[in-house]
Amino acid sequence: MSHPKILVADDDSTIRRFIVTLLADRGYEIHEAVDGEQAFKVAESVKPDLMLLDLIMPYRDGFDVLYDLKHDPATSEIPIIIMSVKDREEEIVKGLNMGAEDYVVKPFNSLELVARVRKILERENRRAG
Amino acid sequence: MSEILIRALWILGGVLFFLSIYIIANKALRETTERRVAWMRGELEPKVLEYLNGKGERLGAVLPPLGRTERRVVEEVLLDNGRFLKGNARDRITAACEDLGYVRDRTRQLKSSRWWRRAEAAEKLGTMKSPKATAELIALMRDEMPEVRMRAARALGQLETRSSVKPLIGTLQDPNRWSALRIADILAGMGPEAADELVESFATLPAKARVAAVDCLGRVKSHRAAGLLIKLLSDPDRDLRARAAHSLGLIGDPNFTPDLQRALKDPAWPVRAMAAKALGKLGRPEAVAPLFDLLKDREWWVRINAAEGLRSMGDRGLAALVNAIDSEDRYARHAAVATLEGAGVLDQYVEKLVSADEQEREAALTLIRKIVAAERTDHLMQAASRHAQEKVREQLARLLAPGDVKVQVKA
Numbered sequence: 001m002s003h004p005k006i007l008v009a010d011d012d013s014t015i016r017r018f019i020v021t022l023l024a025d026r027g028y029e030i031h032e033a034v035d036g037e038q039a040f041k042v043a044e045s046v047k048p049d050l051m052l053l054d055l056i057m058p059y060r061d062g063f064d065v066l067y068d069l070k071h072d073p074a075t076s077e078i079p080i081i082i083m084s085v086k087d088r089e090e091e092i093v094k095g096l097n098m099g100a101e102d103y104v105v106k107p108f109n110s111l112e113l114v115a116r117v118r119k120i121l122e123r124e125n126r127r128a129g
Numbered sequence: 130m131s132e133i134l135i136r137a138l139w140i141l142g143g144v145l146f147f148l149s150i151y152i153i154a155n156k157a158l159r160e161t162t163e164r165r166v167a168w169m170r171g172e173l174e175p176k177v178l179e180y181l182n183g184k185g186e187r188l189g190a191v192l193p194p195l196g197r198t199e200r201r202v203v204e205e206v207l208l209d210n211g212r213f214l215k216g217n218a219r220d221r222i223t224a225a226c227e228d229l230g231y232v233r234d235r236t237r238q239l240k241s242s243r244w245w246r247r248a249e250a251a252e253k254l255g256t257m258k259s260p261k262a263t264a265e266l267i268a269l270m271r272d273e274m275p276e277v278r279m280r281a282a283r284a285l286g287q288l289e290t291r292s293s294v295k296p297l298i299g300t301l302q303d304p305n306r307w308s309a310l311r312i313a314d315i316l317a318g319m320g321p322e323a324a325d326e327l328v329e330s331f332a333t334l335p336a337k338a339r340v341a342a343v344d345c346l347g348r349v350k351s352h353r354a355a356g357l358l359i360k361l362l363s364d365p366d367r368d369l370r371a372r373a374a375h376s377l378g379l380i381g382d383p384n385f386t387p388d389l390q391r392a393l394k395d396p397a398w399p400v401r402a403m404a405a406k407a408l409g410k411l412g413r414p415e416a417v418a419p420l421f422d423l424l425k426d427r428e429w430w431v432r433i434n435a436a437e438g439l440r441s442m443g444d445r446g447l448a449a450l451v452n453a454i455d456s457e458d459r460y461a462r463h464a465a466v467a468t469l470e471g472a473g474v475l476d477q478y479v480e481k482l483v484s485a486d487e488q489e490r491e492a493a494l495t496l497i498r499k500i501v502a503a504e505r506t507d508h509l510m511q512a513a514s515r516h517a518q519e520k521v522r523e524q525l526a527r528l529l530a531p532g533d534v535k536v537q538v539k540a
Binding site for chain 2: 018021106
């Protein structure tokens, strides 16, 4: 059985490396993107089973990427978890209204992040039958 | 003479030559060091990340013996990750900083004769979050340098321990040495612990610090502060009354509605304005009527906050704002139109001018005629000239033409 593919899009290399290690240790196949432009391209080519998307990124912000992914039939089904910083709840609401599946607030609890990822992937699995 | 000039030129050329060599060598050395540090980070970071993700009891046990530069690299990796983590991984960062001696080293650095070293050490100890540094950081709050004092305060705030709250609140007693606003910021970041302590110490605070403390209680959203804040709605100081109303709105308990409704009648306009804003956040239907009445207030801020409050209340509030457009009171009409414009509600109605649904079209026509009658047509004029749909532009042009107004507004 193949490992679920997860795309981690965050311009902060420290955060990206932490999440990559965290999820790779749990057997997921990880892909990375360092900005919004790359996030969209990788999502289109890899078709990940789940995407972790930072909202503040250079070139194209997370909202822009989220909008395009949700309006492209080829990528609209990819579940997306948005990542935002504390005290910007309005961004989370906006992201959820745009079609994001869930959210994570920085600073985040790594075990909680893993639980959210697992829950969404299990639900998608059940949906696929 | 010319010989002296030649010699001077030689000396100058020599100096420039050696200076260039020095700059090139220095740059090469710096780049080599940076590359070496980056390589070390590449080697050490995976081990640190594995530890943070739960592998092993102690980071020291999985790392090779560390030289001076490697120790610096590991500390940097730990603190970089400390920026965005909480929970178990965050606790492991603190444990590693204690285990590897970083807390001890930085605590020693707090006694450095150079102030920027002390400031840097305080900042790093804050990120390490080790309660072992609490006493030394409290002592550092008496440092002669304001920057060092403030970094020590911020570090104490990051520790989030009960013992670090008291000295921070103590600084509010001394407004000459501390910025009450910055301290309130730090306290607000500490959560309920800080709120409880603030409520207990409130009576002992000077007037200036009380306003900052009340703001902080609202930002922490502590229900345990509700009793104090409600009491402060009757305080002789109008600033305190206004900030208390604002903080009650931030806490957001609908049970505060009756107290805030009473504050709408306060003689001081800042209190009325803040109470209106807070009631909007609480969203109770019984607040719609008093906020509607407040649209007639003679103070612009109060009217705008009342309108904003209504807007925050969803459909009921928006309906009240639409009703206010043909109010007898000119102030109320203007506040309502300005808020509906700002909230994008007016644009939604403009779109409905060409809706297939007759009821929607009628509702849009009625609202826009009311706005024309209220003589607040700037926004509609812009839409009439710039709207993407030709039919909408034509409709608006007709409605804005003199003589179309079918709604009578009492002057």
